[in-house]
Amino acid sequence: MSTDHDIDRLQEKLATAREEIGKRIVGQxxxxxxxxxxxxxxxxxxxxxxxxxxxxxxxxxxxxxxxxxxxxxxxxxxxxxxxxxxxxxxxxxxxxxxxxxxxxxxxxxxxxxxxxxxxxxxxxxxxxxxxxxxxxxxxxxxxxxxxxxxxxxxxxxxxxxxxxxxxxxxxxxxxxxxxxxxPEYDEEQEIVDMFTGDRPQVPVDQALTRAEIQEIQQLVREVPIADDLRDRAIQLVRRTREAEEIEFGASPRASMALVLTAKARAFLQGRTHVASEDIEALAPAVLRHRIILDFRTEREGRTADDVIESLIE
Missing domain, CATH: 3.40.50.300 (P-loop containing nucleotide triphosphate hydrolases)
Known part of the structure; x- marks a missing residue:
């Protein structure tokens, strides 16, 4: 069983890893x-x-x-x-x-x-x-x-x-x-300067080991999620099967993915529990490739993200 100290240590290492990646990747x-x-x-x-x-x-x-x-x-x-x-x-x-x-x-x-x-x-x-x-x-x-x-x-x-x-x-x-x-205009300026200047590609330091990533993967599954939030994630996925704009909805694999990625996002952000913002932030990425829109919806120019947004609301 991991202690609070282990969790804090790994969350700090994750924050360092994000900083290191940010040295070379602009925006996104x-x-x-x-x-x-x-x-x-x-x-x-x-x-x-x-x-x-x-x-x-x-x-x-x-x-x-x-x-x-x-x-x-x-x-x-x-x-x-x-x-x-x-x-x-x-x-x-x-x-x-x-x-x-x-x-x-x-x-x-x-x-x-x-x-x-x-x-x-x-x-x-x-x-x-x-x-x-x-x-x-x-x-x-x-x-x-x-x-x-x-x-x-x-x-x-x-x-x-x-x-x-x-x-x-x-x-x-x-x-x-x-x-x-x-990228945005100022981000593109930074990218062009970074890769066309006289300095070589920005070096990055290793912040996490493979063993630590596997440890975090186990801890992510242990992040608690309130029953009402879990049910909200399931109901959102089930709504894709009933919405008239959608011809084929998402499978239970989408429900599992939404709950698990919400736990991972909470851990990544240094929290010890899932919040409703995690489910709302990840729903489009979990669902957009798992639904097939109705022909009329596509003809109206609406995208999968538009439909998912209306389902969340």
Missing amino acids: HEVLEGLLVCILADGNALLESNPGLGKTTMVRTIAEVTDLQFSRVQNTPDLMPSDITGTEIIRETETGREFVFEKGPIFANVVLADEINRATPKTQAALLEAMQEKQVTAAGETYQLPKPFFVLATQNPIDQSGTYPLPEAQTDRFMLKLLLDY
Whole structure:
């Protein structure tokens, strides 16, 4: 059982980690908070943005500050499942030739699956087992992935050419869907100065170890949530199944994600209990990729976020 001293120590380390990440990443506070919440809640995140907004830098920086092994997969239409999971190769040994499993880039703590919707559905499915079961099966053998394990997938807006929409079963595996927007003018000035000046890339210090992240993941589950707040989260998810603007609502997995990420956000902000603001802040990210809008609602120009906002109110 963790003591109050342990909790305070880990919350202080988390605050330091956020400061370190902020040295290199300008703005994007909501997205960064969402990514950290996902790691603390032991979930996966889907990040939607146009190219060139610093997604790789952001994830690489988080990995550096938290001592997590980082790998990146660039998804393309010709990418094969074995390019992600690994493949068996023939290796010469003293006793002759034997098959050896060569691990793919999925064997890391933080895997950035860049432009996931440019890969074919078969390759997208190769990530499913890893995301849900934290393991990979290849040539009849099952291999456990390192702990902690976290997939951050990025996708281009759906209407871009050359994209394959993610199937509902896969989008449901992502705990949060985060939207990355263009920076403000003064933020863009700071970014340009930072990366075009004479100083090298800003160094960051490691603030958390892998063992501490796993300890926090356990503590997050112990954060108390009042029954009325838990019920409010469940009712919000259930409302997506009844709203006339929504054709398909969210599954119970969304209810679990909303409660767990609310606990993670409370812990990240240095609190020892969940507040209603945690549920309201995270509801759009938990639900926006889990609902399918009615045709008339889309024709009116309303987005999933607009509908979720009206459900919260």
